[in-house]
Amino acid sequence: MSELHKKRIEVAVNVWGEILNGSFSSREELVSYLEEVYRTNRLEPIRGKTKINIWDKELATLYVVGKYGLALEEELYSFQNLFDIEVKADRTISAVLEGRDPRTTLREHFGSEDEDHVFRVLRLAMTSVVLGFMDEETFIKILAEFEKAFPELRENFASFKRFYIAFRMAEMIASGKIRNRIEKEAYKHAMCVKLNADKSAPSDDFIRDIVVSTFRVPEHRANGVLRMA
Numbered sequence: 001m002s003e004l005h006k007k008r009i010e011v012a013v014n015v016w017g018e019i020l021n022g023s024f025s026s027r028e029e030l031v032s033y034l035e036e037v038y039r040t041n042r043l044e045p046i047r048g049k050t051k052i053n054i055w056d057k058e059l060a061t062l063y064v065v066g067k068y069g070l071a072l073e074e075e076l077y078s079f080q081n082l083f084d085i086e087v088k089a090d091r092t093i094s095a096v097l098e099g100r101d102p103r104t105t106l107r108e109h110f111g112s113e114d115e116d117h118v119f120r121v122l123r124l125a126m127t128s129v130v131l132g133f134m135d136e137e138t139f140i141k142i143l144a145e146f147e148k149a150f151p152e153l154r155e156n157f158a159s160f161k162r163f164y165i166a167f168r169m170a171e172m173i174a175s176g177k178i179r180n181r182i183e184k185e186a187y188k189h190a191m192c193v194k195l196n197a198d199k200s201a202p203s204d205d206f207i208r209d210i211v212v213s214t215f216r217v218p219e220h221r222a223n224g225v226l227r228m229a
Contacts, residue, residue: 032055165192188201
């Protein structure tokens, strides 16, 4: 799906040029600049329905592109004041993939087991998948480990899965890989099975919103695929 996100990656690379030139002294400055650049380029952040702290959360895209796309792993630690959340989330992911307990690891790196930190970790993993730097099976493994460690967040995980499935389906529609309602229903079912999310299937309205707002697909085309009036 990286071709679908080519513009997003190009913008992130350009922003990294500014970062490496020392243009930002704080995370807040970087977030403000990222929002400005996205708006100039008519880009939407990776999101579902919520817009809470969305531009701060979109720094996950910059982090992933910097680490994997530009091989700036060492430099990232020099800019930890800009990417503190993402560095901690990345370390948490590595530890969980090594078999460590997510709850313990989250507490070690973030100093708490806060719900927001849980989903910052999952957002970083999801962003890595979306941009082509992590395979989906690895992401699903990470998600499953967090679900086991945080049973009290069951409803939150269901919402996150709904968002993930909707976003991936929106990508497939935007790229022409889902062309009609039958293919849409088949793919939705397959994704729900894969994520153990039988009660988290996204509505067609949710999928359409992402297709139209994030991927700039004409509404009539999205409605045609989804068979919506």
